[in-house]
Amino acid sequence: MYVLTADQRASRVNADAVPSALAVVARHGNDRLALPPERTAGDELQVAVADASAVLSIVLELTRSGEWSVGLGVGDVESPLPQSVRAARGEAFINARDAVDRAKKTPTRIAVTAPAGGEDAEALVRLLVELRDRRTxxxxxxxxxxxxxxxxxxxxxxxxxxxxxxxxxxxxxALRVEESAVPALERVLARLDDATAAIPPHEQG
Known part of the structure; x- marks a missing residue:
């Protein structure tokens, strides 16, 4: 399972961007969200996503504005899932918290934490975000x-x-570069989730 935790940057001096970000997440996630996005703190939102394509689309859209630090956590989630993401628990949520804390310290505003393989996925996503940051x-x-x-x-x-x-x-x-990179990154993220599912819950973390 993928969990995204996003924290608004400079929220004390900027207008509340959470409502528009929630709409972005809902639009890009559509029916591929495991749990709908919610505001989990004053300037923070969280969502659980079941699909690699959807989670990458959300990451790219949130980082595009420069308003968000985005943490992507991958791992086990306790089931059955509750109706609210704020009531959900599991390794993916812990990893998302670790990731967003690290994302706040990076120029690309994105970090990925997973039981295994998260470093490779993070490096590739950061490359794509950096490329997009240079776009006029x-x-x-x-x-x-x-x-x-x-x-x-x-x-x-x-x-x-x-x-x-x-x-x-x-x-x-570099639109063609991105067009080629996105499907490859989706496969990397999908394998990351598959690998996590193969790890017994007591060995994760």
Whole structure:
């Protein structure tokens, strides 16, 4: 199981970002959430996710804004699951707490803690987040249009530029690199969860 704990950065001087983040998590997780996201403290949210693709999508969206330190914990969760994530317990929740505490100290604002293999997953996710952090507003503009299903030709028409300009923006934004990296990272995270499931609960941690 994957558990995400996210803590809003500089929450004392910025507006409350938890409501919008809860909406982001719900939208990207959809029916792949094991437990719905909730505010677990004044400026913190938590969610349990059952799917590697969904958890990576949520991580990338939360780290994109720069407003969140995100901890991803992988591990066993006590069953049956309660209705509220705040009542849930297990190694994944402990690991998520460790991860978010470490994420607060890193430039990429993300950390991964798991019984085994978490270091490799963390390094790869941080590489992708760092790449995305370098993306310009123009690069994000193209990213969002293509993510909405537009072709490069459609995006060019929408922005009033040439297809060549869109191609250059996409290259500078490393969109193809991300497109290749995301499925690979999903497989890494899925294997991490599979490996955790194979470890007896008393040996985790």
């Amino acid at each position: 507003p123009e690069g994000w503009e193209v990213y969002d249009l293509l993510a909405d299903g537009l072709t490069q030709r459609d995006a060019a028409a929408r922005l009033g530029v040439s297809e060549g300009a869109i191609s250059l923006r996409a290259k500078a934004a």
